[in-house]
Amino acid sequence: MRAPRLILPWVVWGVGAIAYAIAIINRSSLAALGPAAQDHFAIDATTLATFPVIQLIVYAGLQIPVGMLLDRLGPTTLILCGGLLMTVGQVLMATVHEVWLAVLARVLVGAGDACTFISVMRLLPEWFAVRQLPTVSQVTALTGQVGQLVSVTPLALLVGAAGWMPGFLGVASVGLLVTILAALVIRDRPGVGTAFERMTGRLGRRSRDARSLASAASGESTLMPPPATSMIEITQPAPTAAPRRAGFWSRFRRLLRIPGVRLAYWLHFTSPFASHAFLLLWGTPFLIGGVGLDAAAAGGLLSVMVVSSMAAGLLLGPLSSRFLERRVWIHFGITIAIMLTWTAVIVWPTTPPLWLLFVLVIVVPLGGPASMIAFEVTRSHTPVSFGGFATGVVNTGGFTSALLVILGIGLALDLQGAGSPEQYSLDAFRIAFAVQIPFWLLGLVYILVEQRRTKRWMDFHGRRLR
Numbered sequence: 001m002r003a004p005r006l007i008l009p010w011v012v013w014g015v016g017a018i019a020y021a022i023a024i025i026n027r028s029s030l031a032a033l034g035p036a037a038q039d040h041f042a043i044d045a046t047t048l049a050t051f052p053v054i055q056l057i058v059y060a061g062l063q064i065p066v067g068m069l070l071d072r073l074g075p076t077t078l079i080l081c082g083g084l085l086m087t088v089g090q091v092l093m094a095t096v097h098e099v100w101l102a103v104l105a106r107v108l109v110g111a112g113d114a115c116t117f118i119s120v121m122r123l124l125p126e127w128f129a130v131r132q133l134p135t136v137s138q139v140t141a142l143t144g145q146v147g148q149l150v151s152v153t154p155l156a157l158l159v160g161a162a163g164w165m166p167g168f169l170g171v172a173s174v175g176l177l178v179t180i181l182a183a184l185v186i187r188d189r190p191g192v193g194t195a196f197e198r199m200t201g202r203l204g205r206r207s208r209d210a211r212s213l214a215s216a217a218s219g220e221s222t223l224m225p226p227p228a229t230s231m232i233e234i235t236q237p238a239p240t241a242a243p244r245r246a247g248f249w250s251r252f253r254r255l256l257r258i259p260g261v262r263l264a265y266w267l268h269f270t271s272p273f274a275s276h277a278f279l280l281l282w283g284t285p286f287l288i289g290g291v292g293l294d295a296a297a298a299g300g301l302l303s304v305m306v307v308s309s310m311a312a313g314l315l316l317g318p319l320s321s322r323f324l325e326r327r328v329w330i331h332f333g334i335t336i337a338i339m340l341t342w343t344a345v346i347v348w349p350t351t352p353p354l355w356l357l358f359v360l361v362i363v364v365p366l367g368g369p370a371s372m373i374a375f376e377v378t379r380s381h382t383p384v385s386f387g388g389f390a391t392g393v394v395n396t397g398g399f400t401s402a403l404l405v406i407l408g409i410g411l412a413l414d415l416q417g418a419g420s421p422e423q424y425s426l427d428a429f430r431i432a433f434a435v436q437i438p439f440w441l442l443g444l445v446y447i448l449v450e451q452r453r454t455k456r457w458m459d460f461h462g463r464r465l466r
């Protein structure tokens, strides 16, 4: 009887993490299929580039609404909605030839993707002890990176061998299977049924057995439970009539009054954008059109990025849980290292040597795992009733900065007359990548400011980090 109860949190987490990996496969499914997509839809490079941008806008734009829904409907429902939206999106992608329908397909994929990560993150504190959370969160992100690897080579091979429609229908089918698995396995928290059990109105033995896990998990957090909702300042008088759910703006303002949430936002804003910009769009053009590498070498360096990010995740989880008080400084140090490495590449007097490019592709992706520290900070400072909302708000940080930097680099290339592959040059890329520097500086300054405010807030409320 004991073994299944101990295993259940890991089974729930495992299926959640696989759902996230599938979301990443869907998200990056066009990354290695640019030429195939251009052929299939008969589009130019500019139209192709709008696909990831639109998807990123949808993803970032939906984080806050999805976060609010998460607090009302729970993570299981949103993981299922996300899986279904992505499946429909990929079926559409597989079967249409019109560009506007392909854009609609990417919108659906972006919307489904937006539902997945923060829902899986919201599950974790319900199933794991506080001290395990940093490691489990990092391993969740690492599983997502496996999805990134799958979408680079195996998916391209599948589409190359089987064709566009079977390839994308294959991705949609795997997504549907994992969504069904999620309906059978994921529970919002111990003692609550799976989606399937809730639909049939019968709570299975495993779900009933898991009730005792709830008290075990909350027992540990009573040492320093999450802040109470009442700790968030309310400026308007409380209503005397029957309590109504606070509206969006009221909740948003209350959330942003917590300095720890603002700190988490800036942590997420500052560290991952360089990696996103490089992996999602500008890395390959820079390495081939700027540095002069061939496609195989450029692809190899991009794969090193994914491996470096995964290895860092394994290290950073235990490290940030062991050095709780220092986790913001660990993040700060990593961001400075990323900024200095990029600055060295930008100011290098000749073509950057291969060893420097290796340092770049090892250091820049550390920003992804470092950004997971933002979710730890969010958890430490947010009342449970605001958990999904706060995670959504914080998760917009890195995606907003990535979007602005991706567009900024494109604009800087265009302004120099170097916006197309025939016109690319190393000097134009140097200037274009320098667009990142103000974003790092802005983020670092705000981290310092909000870290001081957070410390004062904690002292005032007599709180300790958890």
Ligand SMILES: N[C@@H](Cc1c[nH]cn1)C(=O)NCC(=O)O
Pocket (backbone or CB within 6 Å): 117, 118, 141, 142, 144, 145, 272, 309, 313, 367, 368, 369, 370, 371, 372, 395, 398
């Ligand atoms: N910054 C990422 C997480 C990450 C960890 N390692 C590499 N990336 C993040 O916030 N992800 C959210 C998502 O939806 O993927």
